[in-house]
Amino acid sequence: MKFKKSKNDIVNEYIKALDDDIAPLFIAVRAAVLAAGASFNESIKWKNCLVYATEKNHIQTVVGKGKVSLIFFEGASLKDKYGLLEGDGSKARTMRITSTGFNKTALADYVKQTLKNSKLRG
Amino acid sequence: MTLTCCPMAIDMNVSFQRSKGDARLGIEFYWKFSLDIKAGKKQVISDQLIPELFYDFFYVKKGAVTVKARGWRFSLPQQCLKTIFNQPAALEYSVPLILYGARLSLKFAESFWGKMKANSFLSQAWVGKEPRSLGAFAKQVEDHIRLNRKEKSPYPMFSRRLDESDWLVNFSPRHKRRLYAAAFGLSRKELLNIRNVQSFLEQTCDFAARNPRILHHINPGIFYDQPHLNRSFKKMTGSSPLEYFEANSLLQDNLMSASYNEDSRS
Numbered sequence: 058m059k060f061k062k063s064k065n066d067i068v069n070e071y072i073k074a075l076d077d078d079i080a081p082l083f084i085a086v087r088a089a090v091l092a093a094g095a096s097f098n099e100s101i102k103w104k105n106c107l108v109y110a111t112e113k114n115h116i117q118t119v120v121g122k123g124k125v126s127l128i129f130f131e132g133a134s135l136k137d138k139y140g141l142l143e144g145d146g147s148k149a150r151t152m153r154i155t156s157t158g159f160n161k162t163a164l165a166d167y168v169k170q171t172l173k174n175s176k177l178r179g
Numbered sequence: 180m181t182l183t184c185c186p187m188a189i190d191m192n193v194s195f196q197r198s199k200g201d202a203r204l205g206i207e208f209y210w211k212f213s214l215d216i217k218a219g220k221k222q223v224i225s226d227q228l229i230p231e232l233f234y235d236f237f238y239v240k241k242g243a244v245t246v247k248a249r250g251w252r253f254s255l256p257q258q259c260l261k262t263i264f265n266q267p268a269a270l271e272y273s274v275p276l277i278l279y280g281a282r283l284s285l286k287f288a289e290s291f292w293g294k295m296k297a298n299s300f301l302s303q304a305w306v307g308k309e310p311r312s313l314g315a316f317a318k319q320v321e322d323h324i325r326l327n328r329k330e331k332s333p334y335p336m337f338s339r340r341l342d343e344s345d346w347l348v349n350f351s352p353r354h355k356r357r358l359y360a361a362a363f364g365l366s367r368k369e370l371l372n373i374r375n376v377q378s379f380l381e382q383t384c385d386f387a388a389r390n391p392r393i394l395h396h397i398n399p400g401i402f403y404d405q406p407h408l409n410r411s412f413k414k415m416t417g418s419s420p421l422e423y424f425e426a427n428s429l430l431q432d433n434l435m436s437a438s439y440n441e442d443s444r445s
Contacts, residue, residue: 064194067437096217098193101436103380103424110427111191112224130425 060084061091067101079120085157086125086164090116093168115171127152127164135170139163190217191224195433198313204324205287207233208437209317212430214242215275226270226429228261229416230373232341233438234283234291235261236320238306242276246300259300263288265369266298267417270430279306279316282434285337285370288363290328297364331362341367341374375401376415379408381439393420 058080063069075083090109091097097109097116107118117128129135132142132150141163142150152167192215200206216222237244237259244255248268260283288295305323310316334346336358347355359367382396394405402408412420 064192065433066195066197067433096190098191100193100195100432102432103382103436105436108427108432112427114425114427 058084061088063099065098065100068099068107071101071105071107075120079123079125082154082157083118083120083125086118086127086154086159089159089161089164090127090168093165094172096172111172111175113175115175116168124153124155127154127167129167129171131171131174132167134174135167137167139166142167191215192217193429195437196313197437198317200281200317201321202284202286204321204328205284205290206321206324207282207284209313209320210280210282210434210437211313211316212278212280212433213276214272214429222274224272224274224276224429226272226431227417227426228264228268228270228431229376229423229428230264230266231377231435231438232263232285232370232373233434234263234287235434236281236283236303236305237261237300238279238310238316240277240279240309242278243273244276244278245271245273247271249298253300255300256302258303258306260303262295262297262299262301262364263370263373264298265365265373266415272429278430279310279313280434281317281320282438285363286335287324289332289335290330291362292327292329295362295364297369299364332358336362337367337370341371343367372411373415376412379412379420380435 058072060072072080072084072087087107094109096111098111100108100110102108102114102117105120108114109116109118114130117130119126119128129142129150129152131148132144133146133148135142135150137150139160139162141152141160143153144150152164192213194213196211198209200208214224237255239255239257246253246255246268247270248264249266293301306316306319308319310319334344336344336347338344347358350358356366359365359370363370378398378401379396393408397405397408402411409419412423416423418426
């Protein structure tokens, strides 16, 4: 599978080791996140979650059976005009993605809002 | 002038490279960690270290690292060995920073030629010529360890799961405590406490799934209940599990995931 190499070796190893059935979806989601949030640093945390962070963790990727879930740690503060965020907790929200035809505009919007909010809080 | 920047507004460039070590010498892997601020101004970035069952050799090639632990604040020597900590330590990086390192296992401690002391950064001189690449750094560290290593005991004291080796069975508990303290700087009980917290962190913790409860990630064989985990976790890391998962630890997280994934491959 072809993908944009990360500056973090562990992330590259992680992507290479993904199962063939989930790798295309994972790579598509990662590309969409990085396109909208170029300032994100990637790392693998807690054994096998890809996390996008600036100085704080913002989005965590969890790979499930046939799906990739994006957990926005400050998701409750995002304006969800696409209605794709799940969860009713006080902070986090999850976006579940099951096919490569996912709503990239919505994802880009959530990512940009996340970065904007983090800068405002800073 | 060194500036401390506001935490959320930093645009950082972080890279982490890794190459395989020699398990026979107790070297898990070598790493190179680079950190820079995209804006180009010199600033200070805060980071944290939590206890792990590994020793780390640090070589500061560029920039500076300041350590804050146990009320002390000091600048890291250019070459030093971080021994096992049983409490958190805060780091401050002056960027641009380039750090080389070697992650060392308990096996290394059993053949370390100097005096081992817990919660310390021991000044060392393992690297003679400034390394230009991770490979060159690895070669110098490996040669130095190979040349100086001195076995403290005839056989390993622990298995990978920290079970005591059979050859220690006839020693008195007091003598064993002396042996462990001489080799690792800590008692077996303290090493087990670190392993317990790490065994919780090793899991894939999806706290924002349908039922986000830390309780579901607690191994009842290790922690009696969630308050037990919280107490141990806070004592060791300085923060609660949820606070820890939300914080971004630049170097520590990379070292941890590299170590865990190294374990699962072996």
